[in-house]
Amino acid sequence: MTTPGGIWVTARVLDWFHIAMKFKAAKNSVLGSQTIEPEERIAVETEIDHAKWLVWHGKGRQSVFRIKALDATLLAREGYEHSTLYWNLRRLYFYIEHNAGKLVNYGMRYHKGLPISSSIAESAVNLVVSHRMAKKQQMRWTDEGAHCLAQVRVAVLNKEFSVKKLAGLTKTFVAANSPSARRAA
Template sequence: MARDERVTVISDDAGEFGKAVDGSQLVRGRILDWFHIAMKFKAAKISVFGSQTMEPHERIPVETEIDHAKWLVWHGTGRQSVFRIKALDATLLANKGYENSTLYWNLRRLYFYIENNAGTLVNYGMRHHKGLPISSSIPESAVNQVVTHRMAKKQQMRWTDEARRAMLGVEG
């Protein structure tokens, strides 16, 4: 990467990281990491399965609605997704005990997460189709593997300044 090349930053909603990135001249834009979005949807779907406030036959339509909302985010229409999740939440409020359920909290976490990060949502399907990154999970995993291997007690290795700079891209 050239020193003056502009980059798109993919991250979760980590506030401190966002503050550091927002002031940079080299940042083209920020994208909310698809992996983190998918995990929020997964938590909501899992809580449907374990919900005590619904009959088993009622769970499939709720899971389907969550899948539709996820599809909308994947295709860049986060606001429509939030609308559908809020409508689902409002419908489920009729169920006794729903306000105290895990599903209630996971759905609310999900729509607040999407709503609060609407400015960093993109058409993930289009980016994926073009071969552009939609998540930081692959580089994060690679860094974790290297660091874990390097720091394992059996290895007895230390980082040299040159290796640290090369690995992290840190100047100084």
């Protein structure tokens, strides 16, 4: 996306993978719940699926309302507040509520071919880092060096990189690798 001045701006989008995992945890905890009768489990799972559909289509506030309503209904049951489902539903609606500004219409983005997850980038980073950190590599990275490199890359990508930040990283790296620091370890 570009501004009227022609400056490229990226909007932060909440990763769909992490949202889906929170919904999956909530849905999985329905199965093990002792406070819900087996015949009622399908209705509760369906309600969770409907809330997930709302988030997928960019309706996070409606999803939170639906999850809170389900939670309030289940709260009337004895022992529910001690169940895994109770904690997973609360984590889910707090997560969606607190990240409402970063929710988008994931369905529309998916159909337009836009990214909805950072899993491809995460996988590439994991591959490069694990390869460079392997003990059999001639030019292996140290833990501290990899950490500093990651901080520099993030700062560059976020357009927060500065000479002052680089000087701070260098100072930290030198202090961590001094002979006295190595002897203490």
